[in-house]
Amino acid sequence: MVLTDTADKIKSMEIRGAGRIARAAALALSEHAGSIKSTDIASFSNEMKRAADLIAGTRPTAVSLPNAVNIVMASMAQATTVAEAKMAIGSKAFEFVQSSKNAVERIGKIGARNIRDGDVVLTHCNSEAALACLIEARRSGKDFTVFATEVRPRNQGLLTIRVLNEAGIKTNFIVDSAVRSFINEIDLVITGADAITVNGAVVNKIGTSQIALAAHEARTNFIVAAETYKFAPRTILGEQVEIEERPASEVLPDEMAKNLPYVTVRNPVFDVTPAEYVDLIITESGAIPPQMAYIIIRDYLGWDISEFGKEFDIDHHD
Numbered sequence: 001m002v003l004t005d006t007a008d009k010i011k012s013m014e015i016r017g018a019g020r021i022a023r024a025a026a027l028a029l030s031e032h033a034g035s036i037k038s039t040d041i042a043s044f045s046n047e048m049k050r051a052a053d054l055i056a057g058t059r060p061t062a063v064s065l066p067n068a069v070n071i072v073m074a075s076m077a078q079a080t081t082v083a084e085a086k087m088a089i090g091s092k093a094f095e096f097v098q099s100s101k102n103a104v105e106r107i108g109k110i111g112a113r114n115i116r117d118g119d120v121v122l123t124h125c126n127s128e129a130a131l132a133c134l135i136e137a138r139r140s141g142k143d144f145t146v147f148a149t150e151v152r153p154r155n156q157g158l159l160t161i162r163v164l165n166e167a168g169i170k171t172n173f174i175v176d177s178a179v180r181s182f183i184n185e186i187d188l189v190i191t192g193a194d195a196i197t198v199n200g201a202v203v204n205k206i207g208t209s210q211i212a213l214a215a216h217e218a219r220t221n222f223i224v225a226a227e228t229y230k231f232a233p234r235t236i237l238g239e240q241v242e243i244e245e246r247p248a249s250e251v252l253p254d255e256m257a258k259n260l261p262y263v264t265v266r267n268p269v270f271d272v273t274p275a276e277y278v279d280l281i282i283t284e285s286g287a288i289p290p291q292m293a294y295i296i297i298r299d300y301l302g303w304d305i306s307e308f309g310k311e312f313d314i315d316h317h318d
Contacts, residue, residue, distance in 0.1 A: 127192025
């Protein structure tokens with residue numbers, strides 16, 4: 001079944017990267033909708049809600065996933081028949097996927113303008129949007145060098161250096177803990193994001209906050225490349241983005257762990273970089289300072305604080 005197969009692949013990180021996860025979820029919901037045999041709209045809606053909950057629960061930190069699910073599911077709100085609902089879901093899923101791909105291309109063009117000839121750029125993890133900035137800069141004829149981290153424990157940096165190598169970009173591959181040793185050679189840091197909160201804090205692959213701190217200390221610009229659907233609307237109410245922890249076996253093999261009964265492995269996948277360490281967030285709608293994150297949530301994701309107030313019966317005062 002496409003839905004459960006996609007959910008399993010997202011959970012196991014066979015499908016990885018916030019944008020790819022979001023697109024896969026949208027398409028899986030569309031295919032699942034098409035496979036439902038019921039002609040009763042209430043039954044259809046219940047089954048789609050079950051499917052949405054299943055796929056949205058696979059990766060708790062990547063806010064692109066619930067945002068994509070919500071966007072697709074909202075399309076069936078006005079449907080009165082199953083046929084209308086299926087058509088709405090299929091159309092919205094296709095629209096989302098195309099919009100997501102176009103967003104990465106647009107971010108690449110904007111981000112490339114921030115890279116100069118002769119720059120040394122550091123990137124962390126395997127961000128589709130961040131890589132788009134680097135590839136577009138190279139395509140436009142700029143000559144620069146990249147430092148790419150290995151990204152323990154899943155070694156996503158190996159994916160990054162393959163992409164950079166194919167693009168003909170000169171790259172230094174370093175272990176995560178070597179960033180501080182090289183930061184004074186770096187002119188610009190570009191990373192992606194898995195979630196951006198209302199106050200502009202950035203949730204990204206573990207190690208990002210340490211890199212941002214080192215960049216801040218060295219007065220090196222720190223740029224985040226992220227599609228608008230990676231902004232987290234519910235942080236308006238003070239909700240915290242849940243930081244996913246993955247199995248200990250990714251860090252310490254089970255065979256070794258069983259001989260270390262007093263050792264507990266902690267394996268958080270993400271960390272939070274404060275807004276004050278971020279110089280610019282590049283979205284498909286333009287480049288903004290982190291303090292303008294609320295504008296993205298309000299104008300591009302369609303959320304306003306008054307809507308949350310109605311939902312939770314909060315009394316707002318002018």
